[in-house]
Amino acid sequence: MPQTIVVKIGTSSLTVPATGNLALSTIATLVETLTDLRRQGHRVVLVSSGAVGVGCARLGLQERPRSIALKQAVAAVGQGRLIRVYDDFFTTLQQPIAQVLLTRTDLVQRSRYVNAYNTFQELLRLGVVPVVNENDTVAVEELKFGDNDTLSALVASLIEADWLFILTDVDRLYSADPREVPDAQPIALVQRLEQLTELQVQTGGSGTSWGTGGMATKIEAARIATGAGVRTVITAGAYPRNIDKILQGEPIGTQFEPQPRTDSARKRWIAHGLIPAGKLFLDAGAVAAICQLGKSLLPAGITGIEGEFNASDAVQLCDLSGREMARGLVNYSSPELQRIRGRKSDEISQILGYAGAETVVHRDNLVLSN
Numbered sequence: 001m002p003q004t005i006v007v008k009i010g011t012s013s014l015t016v017p018a019t020g021n022l023a024l025s026t027i028a029t030l031v032e033t034l035t036d037l038r039r040q041g042h043r044v045v046l047v048s049s050g051a052v053g054v055g056c057a058r059l060g061l062q063e064r065p066r067s068i069a070l071k072q073a074v075a076a077v078g079q080g081r082l083i084r085v086y087d088d089f090f091t092t093l094q095q096p097i098a099q100v101l102l103t104r105t106d107l108v109q110r111s112r113y114v115n116a117y118n119t120f121q122e123l124l125r126l127g128v129v130p131v132v133n134e135n136d137t138v139a140v141e142e143l144k145f146g147d148n149d150t151l152s153a154l155v156a157s158l159i160e161a162d163w164l165f166i167l168t169d170v171d172r173l174y175s176a177d178p179r180e181v182p183d184a185q186p187i188a189l190v191q192r193l194e195q196l197t198e199l200q201v202q203t204g205g206s207g208t209s210w211g212t213g214g215m216a217t218k219i220e221a222a223r224i225a226t227g228a229g230v231r232t233v234i235t236a237g238a239y240p241r242n243i244d245k246i247l248q249g250e251p252i253g254t255q256f257e258p259q260p261r262t263d264s265a266r267k268r269w270i271a272h273g274l275i276p277a278g279k280l281f282l283d284a285g286a287v288a289a290i291c292q293l294g295k296s297l298l299p300a301g302i303t304g305i306e307g308e309f310n311a312s313d314a315v316q317l318c319d320l321s322g323r324e325m326a327r328g329l330v331n332y333s334s335p336e337l338q339r340i341r342g343r344k345s346d347e348i349s350q351i352l353g354y355a356g357a358e359t360v361v362h363r364d365n366l367v368l369s370n
Contacts, residue, residue, distance in 0.1 A: 002041040003162040004124070005243075006230075007034065008152035008221075012169040013237025014050040021057050022050070022085060030167075030240040031089040034129060037244065038095060043124040045159065046097075047132045047152040048086070054078035075136035086131050096128045101135035107154060107273035110266075117265070120159045153221035157228035157272045160261070163247070164225045166218050167237035173215065173254035190256045193223055222256040224272050227369075229261025271367040274314035276327055278307025278334055280360070287319050290326055291368060296359040297328070299348065302341040309334050317361065328366035331357040 009030060016023055034044050052064060052071060055078025065071040083099050090097045100119070106112045123130050134151055149166060156164040174184040222232040235242050235253030242252045282290070286301025297317060309315060310333045317326040332340070337360065340351050345358040 002043065003247075004043040004045075004159060005037060005163045005165065005247075006045045006047060006152055006156040006159070006161045007165045007167065007243060008047040008148055009049065009167040009237050009240075010148065010169070011049040011053045013167050014048065015053045015057075019057060022054060022082075024085075026238060026240065027085060028089055031086070031093065031095075033240040033243055035090065035093045035095045037247075038127065038129060045120070045124075045130050045132060045155060045161070046086075047148055047155060048082065049133070049148045050082050051075045051078035051133055051136060054081050072137050079133065079136075082133075083131060090129065096126075098123050098128050098130050100130045100132045102132060102151065102155075103135045104275065107158070107269070108275060110269065113158070113269050113273050117158055120155075124159070147217045149217040149221035150224065153224035153228075153230075153232075154272055156225045156230045156232075157268055160228075160268075161225075161230050164221070164230050164232045165243050165246070166221060166232065166234050167240065168215075168218065168234060169237060170215075170234075171236040171253065173219075173234050177215075187254050188251060190222070190254065193219070193226075193256075226256050226258045228268055228272055229258045231258045232256040267367045270314065270328060270365065271369075274327075276307075276316045277309035277313040278305065278330075279316045279318050279322075279324075280305055280330075280337070281318050281320060281322070282325075283320065287325060290317065290363075290366065294363060296363040297361040297366065298345055298358070299337070299340045299343050299360050300345070302337065302360065305334055305337050305341060307334060311336075315361070317366075324369050326366055326368045328361040330361055332360060 007030075013026060014023060015021060034046060037044050052075050055074035055076070056064065058077050058081060059074060061074065065074050079101075087097060100123075102116065106116050120130060132151065132155055134148065152164060152166065155161075170178065173187045173190070174181075175187065176184040178184045218234055222234070225232045233246055233253045233255050235246065246252050246255075280297070280302050281304035282297070282301050283303050286297060289295040289301070290297060303320065307315075309330065311331055312329055314327055315330045316324045317328065318324050330337070336352060336356075340348050343351060348358070349355045
């Protein structure tokens with residue numbers, strides 16, 4: 001049965017660590033694997049890092065840029081080279097590709113989110129393999145994805161993928177970094193992310209001097225993707241053919257089981273596309289009403305507010321300990337909420353001087369956290 005598959009490959013797998021030059025044999029194998037999947041009828045999206053690393057090699061830089069302006073300039077140099085290499089390899093196999101560069105703004109704004117969804121669907125309908133990267137040249141720091149692990153998870157959520165494969169420089173998730181702890185235990189299946197805390201998994205930092213992600217970002221990506229109903233796999237980037245083997249049922253890499261999928265595209269956008277601008281702290285009654293009864297949030301249940309936000313911004317809904325239990329779109333700004341928090345809905349118009357919504361966050365604009 002045809003499936004929608006997102007494959008993310010990191011800089012550590014795409015480049016030779018010592019030089020930052022492209023690992024052409026790995027790229028060739030990856031392209032052959034993805035083209036084979038397309039010919040089997042699957043819909044395939046590739047999320048590729050490497051623009052900054054390739055740009056550094058092209059310009060003779062010995063280390064990753066630290067300033068935003070230099071990084072953006074280097075990414076502009078590297079992205080052209082990277083997509084040229086992909087296009088040459090895919091063209092040899094008669095597989096059309098498309099370059100898709102995204103910023104977080106493309107997912108934060110509802111109209112652009114829908115636009116991105118429609119574009120991906122049309123490309124996949126045409127049999128094209130979209131090659132996705134963050135648009136580093138124009139992205140501002142506060143609206144960056146931060147790493148392509150997160151980007152790949154958000155793309156998988158956006159297009160309602162069946163699988164997300166994160167190709168990296170280790171063959172699977174371990175209880176600790178196997179490069180430093182020889183007896184680290186491999187983890188084949190994660191049914192719920194709380195398992196990792198129970199197993200005291202050490203996630204470590206970035207694997208190479210050229211990459212931005214570490215195992216922590218991959219686990220966060222798995223949290224986003226599985227929360228959107230996408231089965232996620234961490235496996236070795238040096239062996240792209242493992243993707244097909246895993247699809248055939250071989251126990252390779254670490255798999256994260258998906259949660260039941262939220263059917264509403266709008267709710268997936270709220271859960272995964274938006275960056276919360278603040279937090280609302282709720283009493284036990286409000287937490288129970290939202291989590292157990294599916295109710296909207298009323299001002300009476302709010303005990304505290306953190307951050308500055310406007311009406312229609314996304315906020316986190318937290319219990320009194322600060323644990324996020326939901327997020328949603330708020331009907332009032334933070335100054336307005338400071339005045340009406342803890343009060344009954346029928347007092348709102350008297351306090352604010354105008355008639356507002358009875359709910360602070362309506363249940364149609366609210367998504368429970370994993």
